Amino acid sequence: MTTTYFHGGTVWTGAGADEGALLVRDGRVEAVGAAAEAAASGADAVVDLDGGFLMPSFGDGHAHPMFGGLEAEGPNVRACGSVAEIVAEVRRYAQEHPELEWITGASYDGSLAAAGLFDARWLDEAVADRPVMLRAWDYHTVWVNSKALELAGIDAATPEPELGEIPRREDGTPLGTLREWGAVDLVTAVMPPREIETGVRALERAGRYFLERGVTWVQDAWVEPADLEVYLAAAASDALPVRFNLAFYADPRRFADELPGMLAARGRVEASGSPLLTAHTVKFFADGVVENETGALLEPYCSGLHSHGMSVWGAERLAEAVRSADAAGFQVHVHAIGDAAVRQALDAIERAIEANGPRDRRPVIAHAQLVDDADLARFAQLGVIANMQPLWAQLDALMTVLTVPRLGQERADRQYRMRSLASTGAVLAFGSDWPVSSGDPRDGLAIAASRRTVDGEPAGGWTPHEIVPMEAALSAYTAAVAHQALADSVDAPWGRIVPGASADLAWLARDPREVDPHELPRVAVRETYLAGVPCLAGPAASDARPVTPETPAAPDTPARDERSVALRP
Structure with missing residues (x-):
């Protein structure tokens, strides 16, 4: 048996107490506080926390790791600040990779062209003979x-697809921009399948990204059949860097036919025996987003351009699909941005409970940007977890230029009601939506605990009554995500530092409760432990030192998505 003793700093257990020591044996918490000190003499390794802060590792309750990891597999368009730069980068990459049948990449800034409309002829200048x-x-x-x-x-002559849009020139020919699944699928259907090895590399890359930020569990909130094969291959080759739960994407055009395949996929994941892979969940989209007026609202948009927004399923179809997934034992995870979509999601979950009877289902509504007063208490009443993205709760340019004008000031000031939801007794869990926005919990915590931009505006915080105290915010990124992950139902639960728990830990250089929230992104993650194993610097040692600088390099995703149109998956 291997034991590691941690001392010399603060051990935040997440269970209501601070301790000064921790003993880990064979990947599990053996003892904390005085009990750990008493047993320290027999430890195989000793870690001096150097005045730092040891806590349960973070979980990310809503992200897209495959998308994020794949960005390095193509031209580096994320760094480009103009259409000309993107074209030049695509040309460079294509010239360096003449063997590739297709040139694919992600993710460009949609605000670089008016209305987010990009012309195919611009890319033709870079590559004309290959797609x-x-x-x-x-x-x-x-x-x-x-x-x-x-x-x-x-x-x-191509008709507008269901659940999609093909922007066109004045003569009716397609421009080169495709929006939403129905249109995008027309292209992906003729692309060669991605090699499994490429996907495994992407998962390894994404896992490293998260581990460097203290995250050891990730909810992949959009998994399609090809992605499943990648995850299973990674599990079989011991290449999964962190814990993943898969949420199978529910396509409203064919869900009834796909549900049996989801059941079979869940069985394959369970049969893999991987301790790092689960497949509990089905993901639904109830609407789009406010920024392009596809978020579904109870009252019309101020512009009236799309009136009340878009309902992806419609209330009845969503309710039936949710009931079916719930009856199959899946956890339901619903993207709902607007208050009408949130109500549809709550109604669908309530009907599933009535139809299928009581069980430990832990349904999730992700984003919940707008929640009507009449629906606030329903989260707790129905046992619905509110998985919210705290990084978005700020008055940045995206909010002031796009969101507020569409909602109006009164409605805009009712966005991201994190503290209000938590005060009703609902479980508030945090996620990032990476790579759409930063996957670093420190960025999200800074906004949750201040409601201020990186420039410190406004001084007292936007809608300050919704500020989440730092300790509660830490819990939302740890214990609450573990609750969402059903982690307390496994043999070695995680999310808190208590005897018997898996030693999934993050060691920060400073106590986040004692720094200004906006200093937190500059507080180093010194080490991340998964089941007691150090993931960043190798085996624990008595002279352990920081493995990331106190001031990290700029993240490879923006701390806040700065696009003019933001459609969040």
Whole structure:
């Protein structure tokens, strides 16, 4: 048996107490506080926390690790600040990779062209003889060249697809921008399948990204059949860097036919025996987003452009699909941005409970940007977890330029009601939506505990009554995500530092409760432990030192998505 003794700092257990020591034996918490000190003499390794802060590792309750990890597999368009830079980068990459049948990449800034509309002919200047497809930061929009349109059979005669949009020139020919699944699928259907080895590399890359930020569990909130094969291959080769739970994407066009396949997929994951992989969940989209007026609202948008927004399923179809997934024993995870979508999601969950009877289902509503007063208490009443993205609760340019004008000031000031929801007794869990926005919990915690931008505006915080105290915010990124993950139902639970728990830990250089919230992104993550194993610097040692600088390098995703149109998956 191997034991590690931690001392010399604060051990935040997440269970209502601070301690000064921790003993880990064979990957599990053996003792904390005085009991750990008493047993320290027999430890195989000793870690001096150097005045730092040891806590349960973070979980990310809503992210897209495959998308994020794949961004390094193509041209580096995320760093580009103009259309010309993107074209030049695609040209460079294509010239360096003449063997590739398709040039694919992600994720470009959709605000670099008026109204987010990008012309295929611009990409033709970079590559004309091979198809090119680039994903935007929103991950619901792609930009393709003319060759890709040709291979997909998209021309002036192509009808508008269900759940999609093909922007066109005045003569009816497709421009080169495709929006939403129905349109994007026309291109992806003619692309060669991604090699499993490429996907495994992407997962390893994504896992490293999260581990460097103290995260050891991630909810992949959009998994399709090809992604499942990658996860299973990674599990079989011991290549999963962190714990993943898979949420199978529920396509409203074919869900009834796909549900049996989801059941079979869950069985395959369980049969893999991997302690790092589960598949509890089905993901639904109830609406779009406010920024392009597809978020479903109870009252019309101020502009009236799309009136009340978009309902992806409609109330009855969503309720039936949720009931079916729930009856199959899946956890339901619903993207709902607008207050009408949140109500539809709550109604669907309530009907599933009535139809299928009581069980430990832990349904999730993700984002919950707007929640009507009449629906606040329903989260707790129905046992619904509110998984929210705290980084978005700030008055940045995205909010002031796009969101507030569409909602109006009174309605805009009722966004991201994190503290209000928590005060009703609902479980508030945090996620990032990476790579749409930063996957670093420190960035999200800074906003949750201040409601201020990186420039410190406004001085007292935007809607300060919704500020989440730092300790509660830490719990939302740890114990609450563990609750969402059903982690307390496993042999070695995680999310708190208590005897018997898995030693999933994050060691920070400073106590986040004792720094200004906006200093937190500059507080180093010195080490991340998964089941007691150090993931960043190798085996624990008595002279352990920081493995990340006190001031980290700029993240490879923006601390806040700065697009003019933000369609969050």
